[in-house]
Amino acid sequence: xxxxxxxxxxxxxxxxxxxxxxxxxxxxxxxxxxxxxxxxxxxxxxxxxxxxxxxxxxxxxxxxxxxxxxxxxxxxxxxxxxxxxxxxxxxxxxxxxxxxxxxxxxxxxxxxxxxxxxxxxxxxxxxxxxxxxxxxxxxxxxxxxxxxxxxxxxxxxxxxxxxxxxxxxxxxxxxxxxxxxxxxxxxxxxxxxxxxxxxxxxxxxxxxxxxxxxxxxxxxxxxxxxxxxxxxxxxxxxxxxxxxxxxxxxxxxxxxxxxxxxxxxxxxxxxxxxxxxxxxxxxxxxxxxxxxxxxxxxxxxxxxxxxxxxxxxxxxxxxxxxxxxxxxxxxxxxxxxxxxxxxxxxxxxxxxxxxxxxxxxxxxxxxxxxxxxxxxxxxxxxxxxxxxxxxxxxxxxxxxxxxxxxxxxxxxxxxxxxxxxxxxxxxxxxxxxxxxxxxxxxxxxxxxxxxxxxxxxxxxxxxxxxxxxxx
Amino acid sequence: xxxxxxxxxxxxxxxxxxxxxxxxxxxxxxxxxxxxxxxxxxxxxxxxxxxxxxxxxxxxxxxxxxxxxxxxxxxxxxxxxxxxxxxxxxxxxxxxxxxxxxxxxxxxxxxxxxxxxxxxxxxxxxxxxxxxxxxxxxxxxxxxxxxxxxxxxxxxxxxxxxxxxxxxxxxxxxxxxxxxxxxxxxxxxxxxxxxxxxxxxxxxxxxxxxxxxxxxxxxxxxxxxxxxxxxxxxxxxxxxxxxxxxxxxxxxxxxxxxxxxxxxxxxxxxxxxxxxxxxxxxxxxxxxxxxxxxxxxxxxxxxxxxxxxxxxxxxxxxxxxxxxxxxxxxxxxxxxxxxxxxxxxxxxxxxxxxxxxxxxxxxxxxxxxxxxxxxxxxxxxxxxxxxxxxxxxxxxxxxxxxxxxxxxxxxxxxxxxxxxxxxxxxxxxxxxxxxxxxxxxxxxxxxxxxxxxxxxxxxxxxxxxxxxxxx
Numbered sequence: 001x002x003x004x005x006x007x008x009x010x011x012x013x014x015x016x017x018x019x020x021x022x023x024x025x026x027x028x029x030x031x032x033x034x035x036x037x038x039x040x041x042x043x044x045x046x047x048x049x050x051x052x053x054x055x056x057x058x059x060x061x062x063x064x065x066x067x068x069x070x071x072x073x074x075x076x077x078x079x080x081x082x083x084x085x086x087x088x089x090x091x092x093x094x095x096x097x098x099x100x101x102x103x104x105x106x107x108x109x110x111x112x113x114x115x116x117x118x119x120x121x122x123x124x125x126x127x128x129x130x131x132x133x134x135x136x137x138x139x140x141x142x143x144x145x146x147x148x149x150x151x152x153x154x155x156x157x158x159x160x161x162x163x164x165x166x167x168x169x170x171x172x173x174x175x176x177x178x179x180x181x182x183x184x185x186x187x188x189x190x191x192x193x194x195x196x197x198x199x200x201x202x203x204x205x206x207x208x209x210x211x212x213x214x215x216x217x218x219x220x221x222x223x224x225x226x227x228x229x230x231x232x233x234x235x236x237x238x239x240x241x242x243x244x245x246x247x248x249x250x251x252x253x254x255x256x257x258x259x260x261x262x263x264x265x266x267x268x269x270x271x272x273x274x275x276x277x278x279x280x281x282x283x284x285x286x287x288x289x290x291x292x293x294x295x296x297x298x299x300x301x302x303x304x305x306x307x308x309x310x311x312x313x314x315x316x317x318x319x320x321x322x323x324x325x326x327x328x329x330x331x332x333x334x335x336x337x338x339x340x341x342x343x344x345x346x347x348x349x350x351x352x353x354x355x356x357x358x359x360x361x362x363x364x365x366x367x368x369x370x371x372x373x374x375x376x377x378x379x380x381x382x383x384x385x386x387x388x389x390x391x392x393x394x395x396x397x398x399x400x401x402x403x404x405x406x407x408x409x410x411x412x413x414x415x416x417x418x419x420x421x422x423x424x425x426x427x428x429x430x431x432x433x434x435x436x437x438x439x440x441x442x443x444x445x446x447x448x449x450x451x452x453x454x455x456x457x458x459x460x461x462x463x464x465x466x467x468x469x470x471x
Numbered sequence: 472x473x474x475x476x477x478x479x480x481x482x483x484x485x486x487x488x489x490x491x492x493x494x495x496x497x498x499x500x501x502x503x504x505x506x507x508x509x510x511x512x513x514x515x516x517x518x519x520x521x522x523x524x525x526x527x528x529x530x531x532x533x534x535x536x537x538x539x540x541x542x543x544x545x546x547x548x549x550x551x552x553x554x555x556x557x558x559x560x561x562x563x564x565x566x567x568x569x570x571x572x573x574x575x576x577x578x579x580x581x582x583x584x585x586x587x588x589x590x591x592x593x594x595x596x597x598x599x600x601x602x603x604x605x606x607x608x609x610x611x612x613x614x615x616x617x618x619x620x621x622x623x624x625x626x627x628x629x630x631x632x633x634x635x636x637x638x639x640x641x642x643x644x645x646x647x648x649x650x651x652x653x654x655x656x657x658x659x660x661x662x663x664x665x666x667x668x669x670x671x672x673x674x675x676x677x678x679x680x681x682x683x684x685x686x687x688x689x690x691x692x693x694x695x696x697x698x699x700x701x702x703x704x705x706x707x708x709x710x711x712x713x714x715x716x717x718x719x720x721x722x723x724x725x726x727x728x729x730x731x732x733x734x735x736x737x738x739x740x741x742x743x744x745x746x747x748x749x750x751x752x753x754x755x756x757x758x759x760x761x762x763x764x765x766x767x768x769x770x771x772x773x774x775x776x777x778x779x780x781x782x783x784x785x786x787x788x789x790x791x792x793x794x795x796x797x798x799x800x801x802x803x804x805x806x807x808x809x810x811x812x813x814x815x816x817x818x819x820x821x822x823x824x825x826x827x828x829x830x831x832x833x834x835x836x837x838x839x840x841x842x843x844x845x846x847x848x849x850x851x852x853x854x855x856x857x858x859x860x861x862x863x864x865x866x867x868x869x870x871x872x873x874x875x876x877x878x879x880x881x882x883x884x885x886x887x888x889x890x891x892x893x894x895x896x897x898x899x900x901x902x903x904x905x906x907x908x909x910x911x912x913x914x915x916x917x918x919x920x921x922x923x924x925x926x927x928x929x930x931x932x933x934x935x936x937x938x939x940x941x942x
Contacts, residue, residue, distance in 0.1 A: 110815040111718060111848045154663035165661060171849055183910040188813050188888030189847035190636060192625035192674055193895055193906045194915055194933055199670035203663055217849045220718060247582060247691060249755050284720050285766060291758040342659050344581040376660035377582045378642055378688045417659030424664055435664045439654040443922075444665055450921035451914075462665055 004069045004093065005049050011061045015099070017050045026050045026076055026094040031084035031427060032337040035326040036396045047074065047088035054099040056174060056182060056212045062095050063210065063457075064180040072456045075206035077118060077149035080141040082338070083425025085153070085205045085461040097148055100212055103127050111218040112171055112187060117148025117211045124216075133218045136163035136253075139421075140321055148211040154203035156421035158320065159253035160374045161246075162283065163219065165421065167202055174213035175201050178452040187215055200447070205423055206458035208451050222283035227313025228252075228293055230305030231275040235259040236349045238276045239372060239380065241303035243345045246375050248299070250292050254281035254373075256316075259352070261369035262385070266319075270312035278305060279313055329387070334366075335399045336387045339407045343416035344379040348372075354410040355384055362402055364389040374420065381420040408434070429464045475540045475564065476520050482532045486570070488521045497521045497547055497565040502555035502898065503808040506797040507867045518545065518559035525570040527645065527653060527683045533566050534681065534928075535651035543927045546677035548589060548620035551612040553809070554896025556624070556676045556932040568619055571683055574598050583642055583658060585686040588619025595687075604689045607634035607724075610892075611792055619682040625674035627892035629791065630724035631845045632717075633754065634690065636892065638673055645684035646672050649923040658686055671918070676894055677929035679922050693754035698784025699723075699764055701776035702746040706730040707820045709747045710843060710851065712774035714816045717846050719770070721763050725752035725844075727787075730823070732840035733856070737790075741783035749776060750784055800858070805837075806870045807858045810878045814887035815850035819843075825881040826855055833873055835860040845891065852891040879905070900935045 008016045017023075023046035028034040037043050048071070053059045066073045072092040079086055088094055097118035104114040108131055115124045121142040125135050137157040139145060145155070151173060156165035163169065172187045185198050201209050232238035238257045245255065256279045258267070263277040271277040280296065282289045297307065329336045343351050352370055359368035367387035372380040386403045390396050404427060411418050412434045424432055433441050444463060448455070479487045488494075494517035499505040508514050519542070524530045537544045543563040550557055559565055568589035575585040579602055586595045592613040596606050608628040610616060616626070622644060627636035634640065643658045656669050672680050703709035709728045716726065727750045729738070734748040742748040751767065753760045768778065800807045814822050823841055830839035838858035843851040857874045861867050875898060882889050883905045895903055904912050915934060919926070 107815070107817065109714070109817050110850060112815065154667075156661070156663070167667070177910065177914070181910045181913065183914060184908060185911070186888055186906060187815055187849070189815065189850040190627070190813055190845065190852070190892070191888045191890055191906065192627070192892045193888070193890045193899075193903060194676070195672070195674050195679070195918070196625075196638070196670050197907060197911055197914060199667050200914075201666070203666050205665070208666070217847070219720065219848065222720075243580075249690065249693075249759070285762075287762040287766060288720070288759065291756075291762045295756060295758060342661055344578070344583065344658055344660065346578065346580050374661065376688070377690065378658070379581060379660040381661070417657055417662045417664070419662055419664045421661070421663045428664075432664060435657060435662065436668060437655060439648065439652045440656070440668055442652065443648070443654060443668060443671075446921040447666070447918070450917040 004066065004071045007065050007069060008049065008051060008062065008093065011065060012051060012058055015052045015054060015058060017052060022050050023047060026096065027088045029079045029081040029084065029086040031082055031425065032326045033397060033400050033427065034084060034087065036330055036335070036400060039327065039330050040393060044087045045090045047092045047094040048090060050094045050096055052096045052099045056176060059095065059176045059210050059212055060180040060182060062093065063176055063178060066093055067178065067454065067456060070454060070456065072459050074458050075210045077146035078120065078141070078144045080145040080149065081153055081423065081425060083423050083427045085423060085425035087426065087460065095210060097146060104213060106131065112215055113218055114213060114215040115147045116213055117146060119147050121145050121147060121150065128218055129221065132221050134221050135169060135216050136219050137166060137169050143321065147214050151202055151211050151214055152204060152206055153423045154421065156374055158373065161255050162251040162253035169216050170198060170202065170214060171217040172215040173198055173201065173211055175209040175211045177209045178457050203423065205425065205462045207448060207462050208457065224286040224289040225281065225283045226289055226293055227310035228280040228282065228296060229270060229308045229310050229312050230278045230300050231263065231271045231308055232278065232305050233275065235276045235352060237304045238278050239348050241278065241300050241305055242372060242375050242380060244299055244303060245296055246377055250296055252280045252282045252292065252296070254279070255375055256371055256373045258371040259369050262371050267312050270308045277312070279316055281313055330396065333389055333391065334387050335390050335396050337400065337403065338383060338385050339404065340381055340383045340420040340422055341411050341416050341418055342379060342381040342420040343414065347414050347416055348380060348382065351382060351411065351414045351416045354414055355407050358406040358410050359386050359403055362388055362399065362406065364399065424462045426460060429462060432464065475537065475542045478536050478540060479520065479522060479533065479564070482536060483522060483529060486523045486525060486529065488523060493521050494518060497567065498559045500550045500552040500555065500557040502553055502896065503797045504868060504871050504898065505555060505558065507801055507806070507871060510798065510801050511864060515558045516561045518563045518565040519561060521565045521567055523567045523570045527647060530566065530647045530681050530683055531651040531653060533564065534647060534649055537564055538649065538925065538927060541925060541927065543930050545929050546681045548617035549591065549612070549615045551616040551620065552624055552894065552896060554894050554898045556894060556896035558897065558931065566681060568617060575684060577602065582689040583686055584689055585684060586618045587684055588617060588682045590618050592616050592618060592621065599689055600692065603692050605692050606640060606687050607690050608637060608640050614792065618685050622673055622682055622685055623675060623677055624894045625892065627845055629844065632726050633722040633724035640687050641669060641673065641685060642688040643686040644669055644672065644682055646680040646682045648680045649928050674894065676896065676933045678919060678933050679928065695757040695760040696752065696754045697760055697764055698781035699751040699753065699767060700741060700779045700781050700783050701749045701771050702734065702742045702779055703749065703776050704746065706747045706823060708775045709749050710819050712749065712771050712776055713843060713846050713851060715770055715774060716767055717848055721767055723751045723753045723763065725750070726846055727842055727844045729842040730840050733842050738783050741779045748783070750787055752784055801867065804860055804862065805858050806861050806867050808871065808874065809854060809856050810875065811852055811854045811891040811893055812882050812887050812889055813850060813852040813891040814885065818885050818887055819851060819853065822853060822882065822885045822887045825885055826878050829877040829881050830857050830874060833859055833870065833877065835870065895933045897931060900933060903935065
């Protein structure tokens with residue numbers, strides 16, 4: 001067992017770490033259930049060693065050495081994922097990308113910026129803002145997630161309704177395949193040259209390759225930026241107003257529709273009790289923003305919206321990345337998580353009703369709420385939040401599982417997609433078959449075997465263990 | 472050899488055709504070189520038989536039977552591809568999707584429409600227009616290409632600058648895999664649930680599966696639609712103006728920038744000799760269109776553009792799908808083709824110069840021109856047209872190959888992408904390695920082997936024969 005560490009040390013020297021603090025810090029991601037297990041003293045084990053790669057060649061060497069030794073490798077970025085895609089085992093090597101840091105090149109004429117994969121999101125965004133540009137991708141995790149992680153998890157940011165999700169922003173990538181070979185896709189605005197190879201790795205959650213470099217297609221910072229807000233008698237009426245805006249083609253980067261619970265929890269100064277808040281942020285050339293603001297106001301008021309003070313948008317912008325940690329909540333006796341799913345417009349009211357109703361049947365439940373935050377021509381996401389009071393800590397994992405199971409069951413019953421932007425990890429892997437079908441799971445397994453025949457790259461994430469997908 | 476036909480007949484009855492006319496009509500697609508070869512009496516051979524599938528199960532049965540008999544299958548839609556992706560051989564079965572025809576369902580609330588794959592583009596578009604909607608995808612081939620073919624070839628239409636290419640319009644698909652299993656992707660606006668499986672088949676050119684159904688994300692027909700046009704002293708100045716419009720975020724569905732040659736060829740009534748025409752079509756809510764028209768006029772005039780009468784846009788709309796056939800041109804002693812490539816903004820002037828210069832060295836060349844017709848934040852496409860006068864018909868294939876080879880060499884030298892929206896087929900397959908690298912070709916081969924281990928689905932298209940990609 002020490003052979004693998006010795007072999008890695010020979011190639012990578014002091015970039016192979018085995019001290020207790022480093023191993024502890026690389027056991028898992030930010031999955032709520034992993035937090036509970038830690039609290040209960042049954043947390044994920046330490047890995048065998050951590051490799052802190054500082055070059056693409058370091059990554060390739062690590063993969064080659066681990067393949068020769070038949071040792072599993074867990075790619076590790078900011079570890080801000082919330083679905084359990086990272087969970088060490090005592091024999092695995094964790095491969096941290098955080099030493100792959102910083103800007104590689106920026107081209108203002110092409111609006112492109114290439115970063116090494118371990119760069120923190122906020123650092124990448126701040127770097128391009130020096131030149132008056134933006135990546136246009138702002139997940140709540142922006143201060144702790146890496147740009148490579150955005151791609152590996154198929155992330156969506158808060159401005160996605162106008163600027164798209166990571167698949168619309170990623171122009172090119174460099175990825176090390178399980179056999180140590182390096183794929184670099186071309187920086188071309190568009191190609192019809194076979195299947196889009198970037199897509200194999202977007203959402204692969206570290207199971208098909210290790211992303212080492214990403215190139216984003218940037219935008220200039222907008223000339224104008226204006227908030228706008230309304231409230232509605234029902235969540236359904238608000239969602240219908242969002243649909244009508246999307247249909248005509250208006251595209252505010254931010255359009256968030258909160259149910260009455262969340263409106264009261266976060267915006268009581270702007271929204272009367274029982275009403276449902278819609279919050280918008282418009283960006284772009286001033287004349288386009290003005291035309292959009294007027295059109296949205298007209299359409300929304302027709303749909304039953306009542307305008308409220310847009311300072312709630314500033315309030316949201318200020319507080320949007322501040323949420324209490326799972327640990328704080330757990331220590332107060334609360335089991336808490338968020339579950340983001342998506343569906344076409346026709347299914348939204350039923351999905352909202354089914355999930356919140358089913359969650360409210362869980363003993364001790366005190367929160368079962370939702371908002372929509374990413375909209376499309378065909379539908380929107382719903383971002384559910386649940387919280388349950390659990391007296392005995394030992395029962396927390398069980399209650400957590402029950403809330404998830406109820407939400408997933410309701411999604412499948414309604415016909416909704418099971419994951420909008422957090423990914424699959426471990427929490428949803430047994431439900432992947434409901435999303436992509438038996439043929440889809442079989443196809444993903446073929447892809448996995450073709451690229452990683454020994455199954456060494458992040459085993460246990462995304463794909464359920466063989467056989468487990470049978471219903 | 473008659474076993475396969477008998478086996479197919481037993482399962483599919485009179486949907487298996489072997490009459491000479493049907494076999495003749497299913498030998499090849501609309502590749503210019505295939506047209507020349509036909510003229511020379513050395514055209515593609517007839518296939519063994521044509522299966523005209525009328526259901527997904529027909530497609531699955533055909534694939535299963537051919538797999539059992541180790542017989543190759545060539546999926547065949549509108550055969551309007553121009554890169555040679557379809558070329559029968561005497562032992563192969565051609566599988567036509569044209570019997571898979573018509574609308575399956577349309578949902579006005581979700582703005583979605585599902586068509587069977589063999590539906591002609593124009594029929595699908597006309598069907599959704601009955602409800603005031605549009606697919607927003609209008610390739611020049613719209614009257615002869617199928618909606619499944621759009622997906623299989625990774626097509627882009629004339630409105631792509633605002634509405635995106637097929638990957639932005641396709642919401643879901645049904646595809647039969649080489650083993651006869653059927654994959655149906657979910658109609659969800661967005662998912663983070665592993666790699667996007669649709670992407671494996673978009674651009675696969677019939678080599679990885681047979682698409683049987685497609686669901687599009689529609690738009691309402693626009694409230695307003697207005698043309699606009701300018702001309703510039705140089706092609707480079709016009710391209711720079713396009714870049715500046717894209718940069719700020721203006722998105723006319725159509726923005727076409729022609730070089731001086733093409734401006735004279737097609738728009739001499741609107742554009743003085745030596746000047747370079749920019750033609751725009753704006754669509755959307757009236758207030759948005761008006762804001763955009765004004766902003767574009769201001770930005771473009773600052774960039775050296777001179778406004779001209781917008782009736783040239785009507786002229787283009789009227790004539791855009793009328794082009795002389797390759798056969799007519801060949802019979803007049805001309806070798807003609809178009810080659811669409813793409814690159815980032817910084818490379819456009821050099822790419823334009825290198826390709827047109829290199830083409831002009833070909834003896835007999837009479838046209839070497841280009842326009843840009845699909846633009847992005849990071850760059851644009853260039854759509855080259857060449858025509859050469861060739862006295863001896865026997866020399867036509869050689870001249871054709873030389874023009875292509877010169878264009879591809881110039882692309883690679885400059886660092887441009889080799890294919891924007893026509894695909895790879897046979898004409899570009901030896902250059903695929905220049906687009907995706909050795910690792911990319913190896914990855915595509917692994918994908919092919921994983922899905923189609925016997926290599927029976929459309930062999931010879933997209934991927935070069937094994938070993939041929941070495942430089």
